[in-house]
Each structure stands twice: as structure tokens, then as C-alpha cells.
Amino acid sequence: MTVRSSTAAGSARGFLQKPGTTRTLERTDAGEVRRTLLPGGLRVVTEHVPGVRSASVGMWVAVGSRDEQPNVAGAAHYLEHLLFKSTSRRTAQQIAEEIDAVGGELNAFTAKEHTCYYAHVLDEDLPLAVDLVCDVVFEALCTEKDMETERSVVLEEIAMRDDDPEDLLHDAFCSALLPDHTLGRPVLGSEKSITELSRNALYNFYKRRYTLPRMVFAVAGNVKHADVLRLVRKALKARLVGDVAPIAPRKGRARIPSAPRLVLHTEDTEQTHLMLGVRALDRHDDRRFTLGVLNAALGGGMSSRLFQEVREKRGLAYQVYSSVASYSDTGHLSVYAGVQPDRLGETASVIRDVLAHVAREGLSDAEVARGKGQLRGGLVLGLEDTSSRMSRIGKGELTYGDYLTVGQTLGRIDAVTGEDIALLAKELLSRPIAAAVVGPYDHVDDVPVEVHEVMG
Amino acid sequence: MTVRSSTAAGSARGFLQKPGTTRTLERTDAGEVRRTLLPGGLRVVTEHVPGVRSASVGMWVAVGSRDEQPNVAGAAHYLEHLLFKSTSRRTAQQIAEEIDAVGGELNAFTAKEHTCYYAHVLDEDLPLAVDLVCDVVFEALCTEKDMETERSVVLEEIAMRDDDPEDLLHDAFCSALLPDHTLGRPVLGSEKSITELSRNALYNFYKRRYTLPRMVFAVAGNVKHADVLRLVRKALKARLVGDVAPIAPRKGRARIPSAPRLVLHTEDTEQTHLMLGVRALDRHDDRRFTLGVLNAALGGGMSSRLFQEVREKRGLAYQVYSSVASYSDTGHLSVYAGVQPDRLGETASVIRDVLAHVAREGLSDAEVARGKGQLRGGLVLGLEDTSSRMSRIGKGELTYGDYLTVGQTLGRIDAVTGEDIALLAKELLSRPIAAAVVGPYDHVDDVPVEVHEVMG
Numbered sequence: 001m002t003v004r005s006s007t008a009a010g011s012a013r014g015f016l017q018k019p020g021t022t023r024t025l026e027r028t029d030a031g032e033v034r035r036t037l038l039p040g041g042l043r044v045v046t047e048h049v050p051g052v053r054s055a056s057v058g059m060w061v062a063v064g065s066r067d068e069q070p071n072v073a074g075a076a077h078y079l080e081h082l083l084f085k086s087t088s089r090r091t092a093q094q095i096a097e098e099i100d101a102v103g104g105e106l107n108a109f110t111a112k113e114h115t116c117y118y119a120h121v122l123d124e125d126l127p128l129a130v131d132l133v134c135d136v137v138f139e140a141l142c143t144e145k146d147m148e149t150e151r152s153v154v155l156e157e158i159a160m161r162d163d164d165p166e167d168l169l170h171d172a173f174c175s176a177l178l179p180d181h182t183l184g185r186p187v188l189g190s191e192k193s194i195t196e197l198s199r200n201a202l203y204n205f206y207k208r209r210y211t212l213p214r215m216v217f218a219v220a221g222n223v224k225h226a227d228v229l230r231l232v233r234k235a236l237k238a239r240l241v242g243d244v245a246p247i248a249p250r251k252g253r254a255r256i257p258s259a260p261r262l263v264l265h266t267e268d269t270e271q272t273h274l275m276l277g278v279r280a281l282d283r284h285d286d287r288r289f290t291l292g293v294l295n296a297a298l299g300g301g302m303s304s305r306l307f308q309e310v311r312e313k314r315g316l317a318y319q320v321y322s323s324v325a326s327y328s329d330t331g332h333l334s335v336y337a338g339v340q341p342d343r344l345g346e347t348a349s350v351i352r353d354v355l356a357h358v359a360r361e362g363l364s365d366a367e368v369a370r371g372k373g374q375l376r377g378g379l380v381l382g383l384e385d386t387s388s389r390m391s392r393i394g395k396g397e398l399t400y401g402d403y404l405t406v407g408q409t410l411g412r413i414d415a416v417t418g419e420d421i422a423l424l425a426k427e428l429l430s431r432p433i434a435a436a437v438v439g440p441y442d443h444v445d446d447v448p449v450e451v452h453e454v455m456g
Numbered sequence: 457m458t459v460r461s462s463t464a465a466g467s468a469r470g471f472l473q474k475p476g477t478t479r480t481l482e483r484t485d486a487g488e489v490r491r492t493l494l495p496g497g498l499r500v501v502t503e504h505v506p507g508v509r510s511a512s513v514g515m516w517v518a519v520g521s522r523d524e525q526p527n528v529a530g531a532a533h534y535l536e537h538l539l540f541k542s543t544s545r546r547t548a549q550q551i552a553e554e555i556d557a558v559g560g561e562l563n564a565f566t567a568k569e570h571t572c573y574y575a576h577v578l579d580e581d582l583p584l585a586v587d588l589v590c591d592v593v594f595e596a597l598c599t600e601k602d603m604e605t606e607r608s609v610v611l612e613e614i615a616m617r618d619d620d621p622e623d624l625l626h627d628a629f630c631s632a633l634l635p636d637h638t639l640g641r642p643v644l645g646s647e648k649s650i651t652e653l654s655r656n657a658l659y660n661f662y663k664r665r666y667t668l669p670r671m672v673f674a675v676a677g678n679v680k681h682a683d684v685l686r687l688v689r690k691a692l693k694a695r696l697v698g699d700v701a702p703i704a705p706r707k708g709r710a711r712i713p714s715a716p717r718l719v720l721h722t723e724d725t726e727q728t729h730l731m732l733g734v735r736a737l738d739r740h741d742d743r744r745f746t747l748g749v750l751n752a753a754l755g756g757g758m759s760s761r762l763f764q765e766v767r768e769k770r771g772l773a774y775q776v777y778s779s780v781a782s783y784s785d786t787g788h789l790s791v792y793a794g795v796q797p798d799r800l801g802e803t804a805s806v807i808r809d810v811l812a813h814v815a816r817e818g819l820s821d822a823e824v825a826r827g828k829g830q831l832r833g834g835l836v837l838g839l840e841d842t843s844s845r846m847s848r849i850g851k852g853e854l855t856y857g858d859y860l861t862v863g864q865t866l867g868r869i870d871a872v873t874g875e876d877i878a879l880l881a882k883e884l885l886s887r888p889i890a891a892a893v894v895g896p897y898d899h900v901d902d903v904p905v906e907v908h909e910v911m912g
Binding site: 050051052053054084092093095096097099100101102103104105106120121122125148149150151152153154156157159160162163164165268269270271273296300301302303304307308311312313314315316317318319338339340366369370373374375376377378379380381384385386 | 506507508509510540548549551552553555556557558559560561562576577578581604605606607608609610612613615616618619620621724725726727729752756757758759760763764767768769770771772773774775794795796822825826829830831832833834835836837840841842
């Protein structure tokens with residue numbers, strides 16, 4: 001990896017960097033990316049983006065639903081809600097008023113391995129954005145009263161998920177693919193776990209896990225690295241002490257106790273929603289770029305095999321696509337389709353045929369070239385706004401502890417060969433299949449979807 | 457309105473411009489906006505955005521679901537699907553392959569008064585984007601075979617809408633607010649109308665309505681106006697002839713035969729989804745900026761009255777917000793909330809109390825200031841990507857035949873006073889209420905939502 005160091009020594013990997021030092025990770029016409037390791041173990045990464053008028057700010061925390069014991073399922077997400085309520089310096093209403101007054105956005109999301117608190121504002125409002133994000137992440141009071149109000153709100157969010165067949169399907173698919181594993185559990189928790197979660201349990205989860213070495217503060221936009229550092233120091237003050245090393249990114253090999261299966265959610269829906277797929281690569285696997293091209297060619301666009309076979313030739317579905325998810329120690333490649341209940345069997349078998357064909361014969365040269373083009377264009381077009389640039393550097397540092405330039409990523413995509421893809425397709429698509437169905441079936445035995453291996 | 461004309465004379469309004477001429481509508485550090493009226497009556501509007509690497513291209517057509525006779529309900533949207541199938545120069549698969557190969561996006565959406573075909577690509581792929589959009593809009597063959605495949609796909613899309621409570625609710629609300637009027641009908645049509653629509657009827661709809669004087673071609677990004685003109689001339693060739701004036705924007709006063717009412721869709725959902733609101737302003741009404749500030753303060757953000765009263769104080773809903781829609785001759789202001797069925801009555805009455813209070817007393821100075829700040833920030837932050845800039849100039853030209861700079865829009869927002877808002881709130885919120893509910897109720901009489909006027 002090429003890193004042009006300018007202001008400090010130390011490793012290219014943020015969690016090994018020398019405390020108090022700053023490194024320049026990239027400097028081009030398109031901007032500059034810098035990283036500082038502050039006392040206390042907090043990493044600050046910024047990207048100066050020329051020509052924009054805004055700033056996106058995000059605190060990335062390496063805490064997610066997989067860190068929960070079963071008795072506090074949903075704690076990470078519930079906590080994310082609670083942090084926007086009263087803090088030691090502001091009421092929930094003041095927080096809302098301050099961000100609304102500048103027309104900015106302040107929000108958060110919780111995933112299985114991380115949580116991100118972010119703001120998007122005009123560049124002149126950067127000081128407010130930094131202060132607000134730091135305030136909610138560190139100074140939330142988590143009062144009993146806030147806890148009770150937010151409990152109803154989280155229960156409403158679960159009910160809303162239950163009314164959205166695609167969201168429900170996604171959670172069902174994870175439980176089908178990774179049964180009896182924390183990654184197979186829904187981020188939202190269950191109605192029962194949320195109803196029973198105590199203030200004490202949640203507060204302990206917060207205080208034990210929300211520590212600086214588990215965090216990356218990322219900012220992208222019309223900003224200067226030095227200004228961001230000044231604002232972070234002002235907001236976090238006495239917390240920034242001690243020669244503490246950040247925690248290294250999660251890594252390992254998932255131990256998943258049970259085999260993939262078929263999960264049915266009986267719902268009286270018009271469409272039947274199907275997701276099927278296999279366990280694939282973790283995010284540290286170098287073949288992830290190969291998987292990206294394979295996924296694009298399988299079901300990433302209108303010219304993909306699945307779109308052509310399922311929608312264009314047969315009109316079976318309005319939506320059909322494949323997607324890839326990766327965690328620190330496992331991942332999946334899955335296919336979604338929404339179809340009429342009486343055409344589910346046909347659709348599932350068309351999808352299986354497509355997968356089996358690619359597993360056997362790989363992709364054509366034209367498909368490989370198109371898949372690469374799609375990834376290249378999508379990568380560059382997807383980085384036009386400051387929010388996606390902030391996510392790229394923040395999530396990258398948190399999950400890899402490393403920085404890859406856009407040019408380096410493009411280079412990795414270009415290096416993928418048809419042979420790499422054929423090998424990977426053969427390996428992944430011979431794995432056991434998991435499937436989830438949301439639709440009007442009374443019993444799982446009535447669902448016309450087979451889950452034995454595609455390759456037999 | 458200040459227009460700095462540089463290269464041609466003629467009115468500031470595009471549909472009155474002299475054929476063959478070009479006008480510069482704005483020139484600043486942040487770019488340049490130009491408009492040309494081509495022979496045949498096509499307007500081309502471009503915005504050069506410095507510092508970006510992409511281009512967004514859109515053909516805006518002044519044809520939507522309100523142009524349909526009841527016997528062809530859903531035709532505009534069905535047609536939008538069909539145009540992406542085979543053309544005289546490409547098969548559907550070729551179209552898909554060409555855009556996927558460059559990682560671009562090619563898509564369309566249909567609304568009540570317009571349809572837009574758009575592409576988002578890297579700047580170097582502008583020629584392809586212009587050619588593809590022009591090809592699908594003008595050269596589609598609409599074969600019987602394509603028609604049948606797409607019929608299943610559109611029926612799937614209707615089934616998908618039926619499975620999404622919020623989408624279903626939105627259509628139900630329009631039918632509750634504007635009963636027996638074409639604007640009250642769903643854009644998708646009905647299962648019956650789509651099943652019965654003939655190829656002939658659809659083809660006639662296409663050929664009669666997709667004419668150059670009803671269109672605006674808009675491009676924003678790293679592009680030059682002259683290049684865009686050259687590419688459009690190349691793509692449309694012989695069609696660009698004749699001294700034809702564009703059709704003026706729709707305008708008028710809607711005649712809606714029936715009074716607002718309550719519409720129930722019985723669904724076995726976990727949440728009950730509620731939308732209620734009143735008829736408000738058409739898009740030509742100068743008070744639309746006042747309505748924008750009112751809407752922001754009512755339910756536009758986390759500090760809004762509705763968010764605070766419904767979610768923060770009472771935890772009744774995960775989502776609650778207000779929104780504004782405007783058509784050429786009417787519009788609406790509405791409130792959405794997703795709640796537990798047993799708390800619907802309480803939620804509806806809290807919402808009505810908030811509306812009644814604002815109708816009686818207007819907003820505080822702090823709320824007005826915050827509402828303006830929210831609109832200002834949202835406007836600028838919302839124009840960072842080339843797609844939204846393309847939409848701003850394309851939709852603006854189609855629906856107003858006019859160009860308002862961002863500075864002018866900011867000026868209009870700044871000019872709104874608390875008194876303007878109080879007057880408008882009093883007028884709008886004393887109008888009859890329409891409401892729609894999607895949830896587990898058997899009969900409309902069981903729904904605990906009142907629809908008499910808020911102000912009595």
C-alpha cells in the first residue's frame with residue numbers, strides 16, 4: 001500500500017499509529033486524507049473535498065448487535081436511540097432545535113458490528129456538528145424517563161419492520177443462514193427483549209463499550225484537519241488523556257453451530273418475498289473484489305443474469321437482485337425476488353439454475369468486463385456526496401484499521417480475472433443454501449423452495 | 457426575476473423563448489445555467505457544476521397519470537416501463553448492457569403530472585447517456601411481446617405497493633382528499649386497468665403525447681452546453697425541425713367534485729398507518745414559501761411540534777412527519793404517523809390539537825426562524841449531487857417555464873414572516889380534513905379518527 005507520509009512517522013494502520021501523531025494518507029487534486037491518533041486512543045480521520053459547501057461528521061463505534069448477550073438483545077440499537085435524549089448539556093428538544101435551526105441532519109444507525117452517529121451540515125456549521133455528535137455519544141444521561149419513552153418508540157420500530165416484508169425477510173434470511181449465532185439475530189432485538197431490558201443493563205452496556213479506543217471520528221467536506229482536531233479537543237476535553245492504543249479491528253473465523261435452513265414467516269401478503277443464498281467471504285478476504293464482480297454480473301444491474309432471466313425474459317418479478325454482505329469473520333451472497341405466490345416455485349428454480357450454471361461455467365468475458373465497469377462506475381459515482389466520503393474513511397478505519405485510496409480500490413477491481421471468478425463461484429455456490437420466505441404459506445413444508453446445495 | 461442574458465434575446469420564460477436561441481440564466485462561481493430552444497420545440501437546459509466528475513441527464517415529459525382517461529388508468533406508468541424494452545436501435549438487453557458496462561444508472565419515474573427518464577454517469581460517458589435516454593424516449597417499439605412481459609412486471613409492482621403500508625396509505629390518502637378526480641387516482645393504475653390495457657391504446661397514448669413541445673432535456677454536471685446541444689442534435693436528428701413553441705406549463709384551478717373523506721384499507725398490520733391533511737396550495741401560488749416554513753415547523757424535523765408532541769413526549773410513533781405536495785392547480789399539506797392500533801385515537805387527537813393550536817395562534821418567532829433555517833440548509837445541502845441539480849433545472853423549466861436561482865429561492869424563504877404563516881395556517885387548517893388509515897379495522901366506522909374541520 002502506497003502511503004505518502006508527511007507530518008509523522010508510524011505505521012500505515014491507524015490502530016498501530018504512534019499516539020499524538022498525524023499521518024497524511026493521500027494527497028491529490030481531489031483532496032487530502034489525514035489521520036491523527038489522539039490521546040485516549042481516539043482516531044480522527046478527515047478528508048478535505050474541494051469545491052463543496054458542506055461537511056459530514058460521523059462517530060464510528062465498534063459496537064453492534066453482535067456484542068450483545070441474548071438477555072440484552074437489541075441493546076446496541078436501543079442505546080443508539082437513547083443517546084439522542086437528554087445529555088448533561090442539552091435536553092432532547094434542544095438537540096433537535098439546534099440541528100433543525102441550521103437545516104442539518106443529525107441521525108445514527110446501528111449495524112451488527114458497529115454503530116455510527118452522524119451529522120450533515122453546511123461547512124460553516126461544522127463546530128455545531130462536532131459538538132452535537134460528541135455530546136450525544138459521551139454525555140447522554142439515559143434517565144429512566146427517557147428509557148421508557150424510547151422503549152415505546154423502539155417497539156414501534158419493530159412493528160414497522162414487521163409490516164415491511166423486505167425488512168422482515170432480511171432478518172429471516174440472516175437467521176436461516178446463521179442459526180444460533182449472534183450474527184443471525186435481528187439488530188432491533190425482539191419485542192420481549194426490548195420490553196424486559198432494564199436501564200441498568202443498558203447503562204452498563206454503554207459505559208463499558210463506548211470507549212475511545214473503539215471509536216473513529218471521521219469528517220469529510222470543506223474542512224481542515226487542524227480545525228477538526230481543535231473542535232474535537234474542545235468537545236471531549238478531559239477525556240483525551242493517556243497513551244492508549246486503539247483496539248485492533250475484529251478478525252477471526254466465525255463458529256456457526258448450525259447448518260443453513262429454510263425459514264418461513266407466514267404473512268398474508270400479495271407478493272411472496274424470497275431470499276436465498278450462501279455463506280461467502282469475510283471482509284478481510286482478498287477475494288472480496290472478485291466477489292464484487294461476480295455479484296454485479298449475477299444480479300447487480302439490469303443486464304445481470306438474474307434480472308434478464310427472472311424479470312426480462314419471464315416477467316416473474318418487479319424486483320430481483322443479488323447482494324453481498326461481509327462481517328469480520330463471515331459473510332453472505334444472496335438473491336432477492338418478489339413474486340406472485342403461485343410462481344414462487346418457478347422463480348426459485350430459475351434462480352437456482354442461474355447459480356448452478358455460473359458455478360459450473362463461470363462468466364463470459366463480456367460479463368466480467370461489464371461487471372468490472374459497473375463496480376468502477378458505481379464506486380466513483382457513489383462518492384460524490386460528503387456523507388459517502390465520510391463513511392468510506394470512517395468505516396474503513398474502524399473495520400480495516402487501514403486506508404485504501406480510490407485508485408487502489410479501482411486497481412484491485414481491474415486485477416480480477418475470469419478465472420478468479422470461476423474458482424470463487426465454484427467454491428461458494430457449492431455451499432449449503434439458506435432461504436427465507438415471507439408470504440401466504442401456512443407451513444414451511446408448503447413452501448416450494450429447495451435448500452439442498454445448488455451443485456448437488 | 458434577475459436574468460443576465462448573454463447570447464440571445466427573448467423572454468426569460470423558456471416556453472416563450474425565440475426558437476433557435478440560447479439564454480444564459482445564471483452565471484456564478486458555482487457554475488452556469490443555460491437554456492436553448494431547439495427547432496421542434498424542445499428545450500435544453502444545462503448546468504455546469506465545477507469540480508464534479510459526473511453528469512446527470514434527464515428527459516422531463518409533461519405527461520403523467522392525470523392525463524389518463526379512466527379506461528387507460530396506469531398508462532403513463534406502464535408506458536414508462538415499456539420504453540426501456542426494445543427500440544428501433546437496441547434490444548432491452550443491449551440497453552441494460554451498455555449502461556451497466558460504465559457503471560451508470562438508467563431509470564425513470566412517473567408522477568401525476570410528469571414523467572422523467574434519467575441517467576447518471578461519469579462525465580466521459582455523457583455521449584452514451586444522451587443517446588440512451590433519447591433512444592428509449594423516442595424509438596421504443598412497444599411490441600406486443602414486450603407489452604405482455606411488462607404487464608406481469610407492472611402487476612408485480614402493484615402487488616408490491618399493496619404490501620407496503622406507507623405506499624398504500626399514500627394512494628389511499630390521495631383518494632380521500634381528491635375523490636372522483638384524476639389526481640386522486642394511483643399512478644400505478646389498478647389490477648383491472650393494467651390487465652385490460654391494449655397495446656393500441658398505449659401506443660396511441662405514447663405517440664399523441666410524447667412530443668417535443670411537452671419536453672425539457674436537462675443535464676447537470678461536468679458538461680458544456682454546446683456539447684450537450686451537439687449530442688442531442690445527433691440523437692434526435694430529423695425530429696428537430698420546425699418553428700414550434702413549447703407548450704406552456706399547466707395552470708388553472710382544480711375542480712374537485714367531492715368533499716374530502718375518510719378512507720380505510722383493512723390490513724392485518726402490526727402498526728396502524730395514519731395520514732390526515734387538507735387541500736393546500738398549487739405550485740404557482742406565491743405563498744408556497746410560507747407553506748414550506750409552516751410545514752418545517754409543524755412536522756419537518758426532530759424539533760417540530762408534531763415530532764415533539766407525538767414521539768418525544770408520548771412515544772406514540774417511531775415515524776411522524778408532515779409534508780407538502782403541489783400540483784399545477786391544487787396541493788396538500790398532510791401528516792403521517794405509524795402507531796399501535798390501540799393508540800390511533802389518541803395520536804389522531806394529538807395531531808389535530810397541534811394543527812388547531814397553530815391555526816389559532818400561529819408559530820413562535822423561534823419556530824419561524826428555525827423553520828427558515830431548516831429550509832435554507834436543506835435546500836443547499838440537497839443540491840450537492842448532480843442528480844438533484846438536474847432535477848431542479850429540468851422540473852423547474854417543465855412546471856414553471858422559468859428559472860429561479862438558488863439565491864432567489866433563499867431570498868423568498870427569508871422574506872416569509874410570522875404573520876404570513878399565521879394567516880396561511882388559519883386559512884388552510886380551517887379546511888375540511890381528509891384521512892386515510894391502513895390497519896386492522898374491519899369497517900370505516902370502527903376507525904377512531906374524526907374528519908370534521910380542525911377549527912370546527
